[in-house]
Amino acid sequence: MKSYSFCPICAQRLERAMIEGRERMFCPSCSWVHYINPLPVAVAYTVNASDELLVIRRSHEPAFNEWALPGGFLEAGEEPHEGCLRELMEETSLEGKVDRLIGVYHRDVELYGSLLVVAYRVVVVHDAITINHELFDAGFYPRHLMPEIRIPLHTQIIADANKTQSPAFQQAAS
Ligand SMILES: [Zn+2]
Known part of the structure; x- marks a missing residue:
């Protein structure tokens, strides 16, 4: 399964961070977080x-x-x-x-x-x-x-x- 490299809202490159106990991709510009749901x-x-x-x-x-x-x-x-x-x-x-x-x-x-x-x-x-x-x-x-x-x-x-x-x-x- 492919994951996002760029923010789907503002197109900034995503970064990796620990958010709410899990490593997730997030946007340093608009703070969008890539939550992955089933x-x-x-x-x-x-x-x-x-x-x-x-x-x-x-x-x-x-x-x-x-x-x-x-x-x-x-x-x-x-x-x-x-x-x-x-x-x-x-x-x-x-x-x-x-x-x-x-x-x-x-x-x-x-x-x-x-x-x-x-x-x-x-x-x-x-x-x-x-x-x-x-x-x-x-x-x-x-x-x-x-x-x-x-x-x-x-x-x-x-x-x-x-x-x-x-x-x-x-x-x-x-
Ligand atoms: Zn963004």
């Missing part, structure tokens, strides 16, 4: 009426060609659960209903930096899929026939979705 992402753990899980094969980075759960970046002004359903609709044309929150996670991804990931359990009534350009493939699978998912966060979300209770807060990064 980007919010919604992920849809999506099941059909037969309790089969929707998995998709990604056609773009990160995790190019990997099997995954559908999802994407939230947009400004959007409720997280609505963004989750919008992403599902865009990628697969599936119309879902949010059933419950599975968990909220943090991950660092090389391409985007820090991500805040909100995962919902989504249920669909009709499961006819039309994929868009972001996917190579998508389908509903019973657990024992599901393609292998190798993205650690997504395997974590699947595990948490199958717990009867909400996941405990994790102390260690995984």
